[in-house]
Amino acid sequence: MSVSTVMHEARAELFDTSLLAGRSKESDLSRFLSNVELPAGRHKLDVYVNDLWKGRFKVLLGSTREDVKIASTAISELGLQTSWVSPAADSDNWIPVQYISEGATFVLDISTQSLRVSVPQAYVRRTDESYIDPQFWDPGLPALILGYNAVYNRLEAQSTNVATNDFYSGLNLGVNIGGWQFRELGSASKRSDERIQYQSNLRYAQNNIASLKSVVRVGEFYSGGELFESVKTKGVGLSSDINMLPNSMQAFSPVVRGTARTNALVIVKQNGSIIYQENVPPGPFVIDALPQTGSAGDLTVIVQEASGEVTSFTIPFSSVPSMLKAGVSKYALTLGSAVQPNTNYTPDFFQATWQRGLDNRATGYLGSTMSPEYQAYLIGGAFNLPVGALSLDVTHARTDLKERNFTGQSIRITYSKLLDATATNFTLGAFRYSSANFYTFDDAIYAKENNFSKNRKKYQNRFDIHQTEDTSVIDMKTWDSLTGARPRNNFSLNISQRLPGEWGSVYFAGVQRDYWGSNKKSREYQFGFSKSFNQVSISLSVNKVRDSHGHEQTRSYIGFTIPFEMFSNRATLASSVSFAESRYSQSNTSVSGSALQSQRLSYSVAASHDPENRAISVGSTYRANNVTVGGTLGEASDYRQFGLDARGTVVMIPGKILASNDMGNTMLVVEAPKAKGMVVNGDASVVTDEDGYALVPYASPYRTNSIMLSEGANTSGGRVIGNVAHSVPFADAVAKVTFKTDLRQALNFRALHANGSPLPFGAEVLDQAGNSIGYVGQASTLYINYDKRPSQLTVRMHDSVCAINLPDVLAPRASVSCR
Structure with a gap:
């Protein structure tokens, strides 16, 4: 790398004034090339790396545009590799911008108060380009x-x-x-x-803790519902906020590993579309910042060698909601009292959950809910398998009621797979089997009051889509808990299918529930078809719903x-x-x-x-x-x-x-x-x-x-x-x-020489005190900005000057004389 390259990048562009017509070619435009508009010293500027804004950094400016330094500690904050050792950091750890990486160049833009740095991709940390420190x-x-x-x-x-x-x-x-x-x-x-x-529905205070990538809440809020059912809580909670992570770390996607024999182009495709590509040098490569790609579709990795040789391999990829990217963890801690609606029983409880992406194929998770009269323990995992994505977890719960103690288990399975050959997206969501003595925390809270018969009468013929004047809307899960309806099996199915050619697409979504101690089953489903042609869209659907009486x-x-x-x-x-x-x-x-x-x-x-x-x-x-x-x-x-x-x-x-x-x-x-x-x-x-x-x-x-x-x-x-x-x-x-x-007032008007000839383009306009307040634009139009309206102006040309007595009122389309 040579400094002369940087200087070339930093130097202002030159305009050949001889291309201007008439006397305008004699204009003195040198003031527009001034590189001393910012004094030497420290300034805070917007810094861009490869055209991406990285924040406002302190920059040390010297006497020329080429003398620009930035703190060496900012290299990591700019998203650059810190393994590059600069030979030019001074004793105060200020480093010339051209030395922040090998091959770095920059442009200092005074007009926008910004520093634009270009860095070879090899020296950019492998993370989301849009992620800000x-x-x-x-x-x-x-x-x-x-x-x-x-x-x-x-x-x-x-x-x-x-x-x-x-x-x-x-x-x-x-x-x-x-x-x-x-x-x-x-x-x-x-x-x-x-x-x-x-x-009042919720009332809480929260604080976002950047160092922990977490948020703390105090007051009334809902506990996380990813592993256990969400519970309205009065207390304190600390949980991960995955939104604080780079985009590529927020959703599960596999890490791509391979080996290149030469300088190679690595292309990653999903469902026939390119989702990522990168140039890599010879040797092993790792791609761990794939964009969010949805939850289904195997990845095809293509390695195009410089020699023309092409190799490819497939990485099975399906995901279920509990899957995390390798190395990413999530946790949630909640301590307080449960304050569920339609009950006066508010037990104290502690709930903890933890999830960890182990590798490309597995995510493990644990959880526990502890209350004086209820304890539950959950263990499970989610797996990215060649046949699809599968999650499996088991919950063991002990419930202490007045009559007796109950101990039971619940098994939950979720499966997801995109069948590439038929473009079928198949999801078996939350198949759950619960033993006769298994209670969720919700079930236990409502059962503690032992008011099943009272609730059956109060909420007779009440379902989630019906509302009466004296009660609030009740969803199906709360209805089951209130009435003591204990689910045994819960089976849901979601399928979407793109039809061949231009025939559109179909989908099916359904759920079936059955209960302990009852032969009744609850079924809900939706089936739909849609097709578009010549901007006209046709749709058809069939739904099983419940009316206001539960039918x-x-x-x-x-x-x-x-x-x-x-x-x-x-x-x-x-x-x-x-x-x-x-x-x-x-x-x-x-x-x-x-x-x-x-x-x-x-x-x-x-x-x-x-x-x-x-x-x-x-x-x-x-x-x-x-x-x-x-x-x-x-x-x-x-x-x-x-x-x-x-x-x-x-x-x-x-x-x-x-x-x-x-x-x-x-x-x-x-x-x-x-x-x-x-x-x-x-x-x-x-x-x-x-x-x-x-x-x-x-x-x-x-x-x-x-x-x-x-x-x-x-x-x-x-x-x-x-x-x-x-x-x-x-x-x-x-x-x-x-x-x-700029709070100065603006004024535009036309001015001509005494002989009627136009003033040269680009000529500088000065006020009575000699301050530059404008310039001559096209068609001999003056553009000036001022705090106090001047009475006299001076137009400075290449080899002469002329003066304008500015009237208080300018008639429309009128011209003033410059003598």
């Missing part, structure tokens, strides 16, 4: 948060003129301070003449959708017919679409018919800058309906209150001082206010979020300097992204 994760600002989703609905019976008015609002209340996030998740509801009621019913559906264009926007015509037990049930026809800039307005018009009724309805939703509002209106022969809804988030940060048009968890505050009307990431519904602030309700935690500002129809005020910035927030944080702005 945890030191740059932003815990965010102190903030008060109110997220809401409010719905009002009025339903009036035509025959009786009796109306019911229902109001509901889901609420997400939060306080972020000192790295802690306090959350209250609840709902407010009111029905007709009843008083408004508030229900099973088979319903079928057939429908089609046709896209078309209306008022220069896309819209969709949809029509469907449904049947219940082979009898006609209902038909629907609708037109829906969106309009306005950024598709801010969505709408639908629908008509329906059933054997007893005809109805028509309209609905619309509009995304304003600070709230999303919508309304619905429907009428039929026996009812009239009217509804309103609104959702959004209000955030208070020090010195500012902001609002967005959607509910958010992890959010970004954009600040571009005094730049009003700037559009954020091209979404015309997210724009900066008069102070230059905007709230973005959607951000990806622990990942780079790039924010780009562009001018909108009503942009005014400060001019943004550099329109792209980045942030890597913690989960549930309110992070801040700040842009620099």
Whole structure:
């Protein structure tokens, strides 16, 4: 490597001014090549490695662009190999950027306050390119948060003129301070003449611990449900947050190992598509950063040698939910009291789970739930086999009830496989056998009150899709626990099949349960078919569902959708017919679409018919800058309906209150001082206010979020300097992204020499004090920026100057004289 190569990369591009027309070829453009716009010393710059943003680092600048140094400790944080030993680090461990790896080059971009480094791939650590070192994760600002989703609905019976008015609002209340996030998740509801009621669902404080890749929670929250069933808990929990890991470590994928005889190209394919490729030198190679590839499909590894020789081999790959990548661990610890609904029994308990990816083929896991009157122990493993992915675990539980003690076991098996030859995705999910004396923790809690008979009467004919005024929705699992229905076998099956040629695809999903002490069985299933041709989509489905009285019913559906264009926007015509037990049930026809800039307005018009009724309805939703509002209106022969809804988030940060048009968890505050009307990431519904602030309700935690500002129809005020910035927030944080702005006023006007000839392109414009405030652009137009409007300007050309007396008012299309 030679320093001259680096200097070539760093030197500004030259423009041949002789290519300009007329006297413009005599322009002095040397000021645009200035490399001393930043003084020598330490500066904090955005650093990119191979065009990927890695964070804001302290950089030491010398007197020239070529004299740029960075701390040697930053090499690892930039995602580079630390085995490269630099010969040029000084006594303070500052290293010239060209020596951070062999073959490194760089460009210092003063205009964007950034340093762009190019490094050979061999010296980049094998991890996700998009992964940012945890030191740059932003815990965010102190903030008060109110997220809401409010719905009002009025339903009036035509025959009786009796109306019911229902109001509901889901609420997400939060306080972020000192790295802690306090959350209250609840709902407010009111029905007709009843008083408004508030229900708290979860209430907790959490702290994200980057060093442990974990999160700690204190308060009311749900325990993890991956190995044991999730339990609402009042206590404390510490658990892994897999989102803190690089993307390739979050989901199971095998490690590819092989040997190359020459400089070779290694290609990894799944289901016929290339998912990864890399150049490797001669010798053994390891590829351990495959992207997330789904849960099924063997991997074909192709090694293309420089000699032209090609070899390949297959790595069996199927995955089930409990599989982890080799070397990755997950854990969860929970200590507290169980506070399940529909019971007053709140036992103390401790629960611990641990999972570990052992190698390409196996993941092991353990778990335990301990309570004074209930103990359970789980052991299991997940295996990536040539015949598919299989997980198997056994749970042993002891339950102490008033009458007697029960000891039993439960065996759970999950299987998944993609049959490549027939493109069949086959999943046998959670086949579970439980012995007669096995209780889950849920079962034990409800059984402790010994109120089976009371619950059977209270919840008679109550199922998960039915709701009465005096009870809340109950899912099937809770129903079984409340009524003492003890599952014996639970069998679920999921199959999806792509049909040959252009015949579409089919799927089947079903579950069957049977119980100890009963001959009854519960069955639910779905079957569907879909096909698209010439943009027209046809679908058919058959479902077994339960009605409000618990009766099973088979319903079928057939429908089609046709896209078309209306008022220069896309819209969709949809029509469907449904049947219940082979009898006609209902038909629907609708037109829906969106309009306005950024598709801010969505709408639908629908008509329906059933054997007893005809109805028509309209609905619309509009995304304003600070709230999303919508309304619905429907009428039929026996009812009239009217509804309103609104959702959004209000955030208070020090010195500012902001609002967005959607509910958010992890959010970004954009600040571009005094730049009003700037559009954020091209979404015309997210724009900066008069102070230059905007709230973005959607951000990806622990990942780079790039924010780009562009001018909108009503942009005014400060001019943004550099329109792209980045942030890597913690989960549930309110992070801040700040842009620099030029607050000077801008003025454009045309000026000519006294003889009517144009001024040369690129000539510099100075104010009375001799400060450079602008330049001459095309067609002899002057572009100037100023704090205080000047009365006189000087235009400095290559070999002469001329002066302009600037009038207070400039007439449209008028020209001023430069003498």
